[in-house]
Amino acid sequence: MGTLHILLVDDHPVVRAGLRAMLTGFEDFSVAAEAADGDAALRELTRLRALGERVDVVLMDLQMGAGMDGVAATAAIGKLDSAPPVLILTTYDTEADILAAVEAGASGYMLKDAPPEQIRQAVLSAAAGQTALAPKVAALLMSRISSPETALTPREVQLLELLATGLTNRAIARRLFISEATVKTHLVHIFGKLGVDNRTSAIALATQRRIIRAPGQ
Amino acid sequence: MGTLHILLVDDHPVVRAGLRAMLTGFEDFSVAAEAADGDAALRELTRLRALGERVDVVLMDLQMGAGMDGVAATAAIGKLDSAPPVLILTTYDTEADILAAVEAGASGYMLKDAPPEQIRQAVLSAAAGQTALAPKVAALLMSRISSPETALTPREVQLLELLATGLTNRAIARRLFISEATVKTHLVHIFGKLGVDNRTSAIALATQRRIIRAPGQ
DNA sequence: CCGCCGGTCAACCTTTTGATTGATCCGCCC
């Protein structure tokens, strides 16, 4: 099927160089362009299209120091006509990260410590329109669907994330454009599912179970 | 002074590839070997020495998925006879990471998002026996020593640790055999020093600054 | 088409947390 044209999006020059070296080492892989954040990624994508050049897969980091982050960029790319598949390649494997990426329309989720061959396979899968998940990620998703009664909804995970940053109920409400009453309702549900009865315990447990990242990480 | 021989230590193949590509792109830089964790780094170092090959600088990540971490490896390398300088190259710029690295004998601390030229200069400085700090890191250290009045007492740190496990004031009081009133007093002091006004923010900030371990870790 | 679930909101009440003030005790350093 010819050469695969890849767009790299990562804020670390070192990581971009590494990915470029790794990918161009594979046959039929070619790095069409690179971007350091989500905004730049969109610009590159439209620029390449204007030139009539193909982009078969976008390889995207989630954490960006500045500018649009990976989730937002993934969602934005998905809105384009005949959008290329976006394969997430990141360091963290928490539920919150994974759920956000999947909701944004990512077609795969790989971890940076994966062996090169696994990454190569994931890129090929994504280009073929299939889903590619790191084994760890797949396991996590499986455990979620096998015990749905205790699984937190995406909204609840989102609440939990804001909770862990130290926001009050009122602040969370304002951030999400909902009422404080709704925040409390969500928290009661979260506490019930986690088996705790206050916010700090919820944060501790959620961090332990890798539902959310450690505060400030 | 001839070619600089560098030992790369990072658990991510992608990052190692990137660094190798970047470094070998510079004149007089050569990657002598690579290692995925601290144990492997020590093995590589002794192996190269047995072969009579030089290692002028060790480029070390702090976070390792498994095996000996960067701080331990740095300390271990420092114990060798005529040990090469260890330059830390990592993602995080938190107090505790930096202090731990410096205490372990690191001769520099750079961040992965630094431009290649800055990394090159840091490697050269380290090889010349000088200290190289990323601007961000230098700024953080300066701000810390200029404001010692915000330092937490050991007792306060202990409170903070229990706080992060999700205990209520009453539970903390029982755990420490003190009254709830005393717990409240401590918390007021902690909040004041950290510049926050509730326990979840205190946990988030303290975790961020690596004053305490992440909840449940 | 109806039921269920996720998300939203409100009222009400109890408990916990946070802020303030003021006090005692002890060890340490000048």
Added chain:
DNA sequence: GGGCGGATCAATCAAAAGGTTGACCGGCGG
């Protein structure tokens, strides 16, 4: 030996968080 800071405790008030009940809406699947 007087001062200072850390740790301890108490009383009180205000604010935030937590628990309960009940309600409405929209989408999705049987």
